[in-house]
Amino acid sequence: MAPYILALTLLALVSSQAIASDPSPLQDFCVRDKNSPIFVNGFVCKDPNLATPEDFFLPGLDKPGNTMNKVGSSVTLVTAAQLPGLNTLGISLARIDFGPNGLNPPHTHPRATEILTVVEGTLCVGFVTSNPDNKLFAKVLNKGDVFVFPQGLIHFQFNPAMSNAIALAGLSSQNPGVITIANAVFGAKPPISDEVLAKAFQLDKSTVDWLQAQFWVNN
Structure with missing residues (x-):
């Protein structure tokens, strides 16, 4: 029975990878x-039956x-x-x-x-x-x-x-x-603790506070 269960487990793992999109x-x-x-x-x-060509069209690029x-x-x-x-x-x-x-x-x-x-x-x-x-x-x-x-x-x-x-x-x-790294880390709402970020990036808290106060562009 154990090999049977193992085979099913492996099959489930393979299947989960196959649909990871x-x-x-x-x-x-x-x-x-x-x-x-x-x-x-x-x-x-x-x-x-209500679809039109406009549903598949976008101008302006x-x-x-x-x-x-x-x-x-x-x-x-x-x-x-x-x-x-x-x-x-x-x-x-x-x-x-x-x-x-x-x-x-x-x-x-x-x-x-x-x-x-x-x-x-x-x-x-x-x-x-x-x-x-x-x-x-x-x-x-x-x-x-x-x-x-x-x-x-x-x-x-x-x-x-x-x-x-x-x-x-x-x-x-x-x-x-899309996850823009700087925006997510320093522009999180509410903000991530400056103590956490200071330790993670090896910065002093004043630098972290300055970075968190910036306006981050969302591309």
């Missing part, structure tokens, strides 16, 4: 019902985002929240604009791998592996170059030039999520 759709499409009051893991589908902020970058997301026809399809898109020396700060996507291509300009990009190695994989990208950031790992993009840069990113979730 957006679930596959069971129909051609599931357009987000903007008017549904029901809360589910994703969005409720509207009647497919040719327009640059506003990079006049502290980090000098802007991310324009296209997820199921903006494009109803993306619901259940397991993908999303982002346009990232960089001003001169603009930075998309270190962040993670808890639910998606990201693949990025440079449309204009040059970017320095990289990601850091998990503990204990924390190895940095970094590369300078030029127009047309592609780089991939594995799911959940901290990564960044930086424009080293005095001209603008543009990138497009595909993400393997209809709602990839």
